[in-house]
Each structure stands twice: as C-alpha cells, then as structure tokens.
Amino acid sequence: MRFTRRHPMLAAVLLCALAVLAARPTDGDGSHAPGHGSPSGVGAQVARLYEEAAAATERYEAGRREAERQRARAQRLEGRLDRERRAMAGLHGELGRIASSQYRDGGGLPLTAHMLLADDPEEMMRGQRAVRQAEVSLDKAIDRSERAEARLARDEARAAAAWKGLEQRNAELAALKQGIERKLEAARWKLQGQADASVAAGACRGAVRLDQPETHFTTRWVAPVETYVLSASYGSGGARWANRHTGQDFAVPIGTPVRAVGTGKVVKVSCGGAFGIEVVVRHAGGYYTQYAHLAAVAVDQGERVSPGQWIGQSGTSGNSTGPHLHFEVRVTPEMGSAVNPVAWLARRGVSL
Incomplete structure (x- = not known):
C-alpha cells in the first residue's frame, strides 16, 4: 500500500540542497573518517547548479503569484466587458424605439408642410415640441452609445492584452520550471555518481555540511x-x-x-x-x-x-x-x- 505526503513546491525544490560538495575520499575499510568535506571540481559544479536552481525557484514563485494576479485582472475585465455589452444592447434598443417614434410622428417633414396639413395648429405645435424632445433624446442616446462603444473597444483591447500577457508569462514559467527540473536532475545524479564512487572504493567522503x-x-x-x-x-x-x-x-x-x-x-x-x-x-x-x-x-x-x-x-x-x-x-x-x-x-x- 502506498501513502503520499505532499508539501509546497518550494520545499520540494530545496531538496536539491543536496548539491553541496564532496570532500577528498579517505582510505580505509569503508568506515567514515570525521572531518569536513572541501569542494572539488564536480562538487563545486553541483553547488553552482543548486544556487542557480534556488534563484530560479524564487523567480518562479514570484512569477506564479504575478500570473495569478494577471488572471484575476483579466477575469475582472471580462466581467466588465459583459456588463458593457449588455448596456450597449440596451442602448441600441432605445435608439431603435426613438427612431420608430419619429417615423410614426412624421419626422423629417418641413414645419410649413406640417402646418398646412394639420387640422389643429395648436395640436401640431405640441407635436413639434414632442418631436424636438425626441430628437434631443436621440442625440443624447447616440452620444451615450458612442462613448460606450469607445469604452468597450478600449476595455476589449486591455482584456486581450492581459490574456496575452498571462499566456506569455505561463509559457515563460513552464520553460523556467523545465529548466529547474533539468538542473535538479543533473545535480542529483552527479551527487549519486560521487556516492557510487565512494561505495566502489569502500571509502566515505567527508561530511557534507x-x-x-x-x-x-x-x-x-x-x-x-x-x-x-x-x-x-x-x-x-x-x-x-x-x-x-x-x-x-x-x-x-x-x-x-x-x-x-x-x-x-x-x-x-x-x-x-x-x-x-x-x-x-x-x-x-x-x-x-x-x-x-x-x-x-x-x-x-x-x-x-x-x-x-x-x-x-x-x-x-x-x-x-x-x-x-x-x-x-x-x-x-x-x-x-x-x-x-x-x-x-x-x-x-x-x-x-
């Protein structure tokens, strides 16, 4: 039966601390001679790999947090865009109703023609005032619609840029993670290679502090x-x-x-x-x-x-x-x- 304990990624990456350095072998029957190891060629290389991986891990964690913030911003923009699109649909509906009303009320005929055709001039004047009010309302509605369309286009561009930035960052993080994994794997097997050499010689290296x-x-x-x-x-x-x-x-x-x-x-x-x-x-x-x-x-x-x-x-x-x-x-x-x-x-x- 297999059981797993999991912990944060950074703790797992620190396993490569492993990277620190062998000392000269000691002669004997396989027992350990007390003393501190001193870095040699491979050991120094492994230590550098660990330092690079540790630094890359810090960048990875910082980048991951920033990617999450970008995702949250992009999602907020998408929500605002949805609201703006619904508002635009309402404005277009209002414009359509105003235009229909003007058409029914004879919008577009000269005032003189209206007066000649009208049975009741006073009623006609009241109708003209209503038409002018409708025209003012239409102008305002068109202005609101144009501003909303400009805002919508601007926010759509911002949302697209946010998602593009997020995708680019995710690709960078994936490449960074792969680089870390390759370096850790190389460091681990170099460390194991030193261990195999020690076992084959029957002589332990100095303690890795x-x-x-x-x-x-x-x-x-x-x-x-x-x-x-x-x-x-x-x-x-x-x-x-x-x-x-x-x-x-x-x-x-x-x-x-x-x-x-x-x-x-x-x-x-x-x-x-x-x-x-x-x-x-x-x-x-x-x-x-x-x-x-x-x-x-x-x-x-x-x-x-x-x-x-x-x-x-x-x-x-x-x-x-x-x-x-x-x-x-x-x-x-x-x-x-x-x-x-x-x-x-x-x-x-x-x-x-």
Whole structure:
C-alpha cells in the first residue's frame, strides 16, 4: 500500500540542497573518517547548479503569484466587458424605439408642410415640441452609445492584452520550471555518481555540511523524511533480501534531506556493502536507527544530533533498485536485531 505526503513546491525544490560538495575520499575499510568535506571540481559544479536552481525557484514563485494576479485582472475585465455589452444592447434598443417614434410622428417633414396639413395648429405645435424632445433624446442616446462603444473597444483591447500577457508569462514559467527540473536532475545524479564512487572504493567522503533548516518541532520524534511515498514495508518478502525486509522504505528523489528521528549520537557512518552509504544513530533506551542507501552524509561519527536535524541525503547506493531511504530500528548497532519501525515510531507519536 502506498501513502503520499505532499508539501509546497518550494520545499520540494530545496531538496536539491543536496548539491553541496564532496570532500577528498579517505582510505580505509569503508568506515567514515570525521572531518569536513572541501569542494572539488564536480562538487563545486553541483553547488553552482543548486544556487542557480534556488534563484530560479524564487523567480518562479514570484512569477506564479504575478500570473495569478494577471488572471484575476483579466477575469475582472471580462466581467466588465459583459456588463458593457449588455448596456450597449440596451442602448441600441432605445435608439431603435426613438427612431420608430419619429417615423410614426412624421419626422423629417418641413414645419410649413406640417402646418398646412394639420387640422389643429395648436395640436401640431405640441407635436413639434414632442418631436424636438425626441430628437434631443436621440442625440443624447447616440452620444451615450458612442462613448460606450469607445469604452468597450478600449476595455476589449486591455482584456486581450492581459490574456496575452498571462499566456506569455505561463509559457515563460513552464520553460523556467523545465529548466529547474533539468538542473535538479543533473545535480542529483552527479551527487549519486560521487556516492557510487565512494561505495566502489569502500571509502566515505567527508561530511557534507548542509545549511540546516529553521525547524521548531514540538515533539521529540519525527519522520526520517518530510515528503515521501511508503514503499517496501517491514517484514515483506522479496528476491533482494535473504529472509525478510528488515526496515521501512521511503521512496524519495535522490538528494532528499534525511532527518534524525530523535535525539541521539552517531555511532556509525560507513560506505560499501548492501546498504551502500549508511548512518546509524543511538537513542536513549537502547534503540538504534539506521538510514541506508544514502547519496551523502552530513554528520560525523561521534556527533550528537537532534530531532529533525539533516544527517544525510537520500540516494540509491548499495543493493538498491531505485532512489529511496531504507530506515531501520534496531536493539543493537548491527543488522539482525531489527524491530518494526512503523510501530516503533507510532508509539512515539509519529504516524507514517
């Protein structure tokens, strides 16, 4: 069964923070040598890609908000145009009624002819005054109609310009979004390439010191990733495991920040083997949490961590069929002592 948690787009794009930089490899048996990574060729390039993507994301968000404002303005103009068109139809109807009335009253005949033909001159004069009033009304109606037509034409042009601007902006935003996605994808796979090289060499690179987010957790325990789809579950069977699956998998893109689920101490950072790049944290009460198949680590062995602290970036290193985080809860630092991580977190108030 698959479950999804969704969050705002900007948070998803920040996953590329992942972009920050590898240090020189250390020799050894796959264990991690504490120390800070220093940027090298590929790492510096990935960092620049992240900075460009972050800046483009800000422009995208600002442009999206402006496009929404343009859409609202265009819709208001369309509403006004509809009202003006209805008013124009009414004016045209009024003009038609006035013209018909003049025709019935003999409009257009010279005043002398009317006087010669009239049986009652006084009645005829009253009729002439009515005709003049009708002519004044007609002139006013024509003037109103002309002004309304000019206003309608002006507003139609403004509405057309607004919709054209909106369409152009939408096209620009689509191109910007595609550019961001391409850069993020390139950054993620470059990061994964460094991870694969580390696993193949059996030597971890230095910790990637990510800028930690400003978080204000009100609970002592959190989920290991913020946005995810649950995939392989604890105890499930599969050809890739010797017995049963020993953890809970979170399907997330390469480079997703991985969080410490609670306060603890990093007791292991290693590369190589089935788990690829992994981090193990010891918590109070004799429990350990493992975060495996990472693309990079952001902590050193022996370091204290707090709930929600970014301790690495997800990947697909080791025995992995695709990008995901493998999360385990154990009663010892090593595999073979795992308990159900979903139930363990649920007892601590974290529902996945």
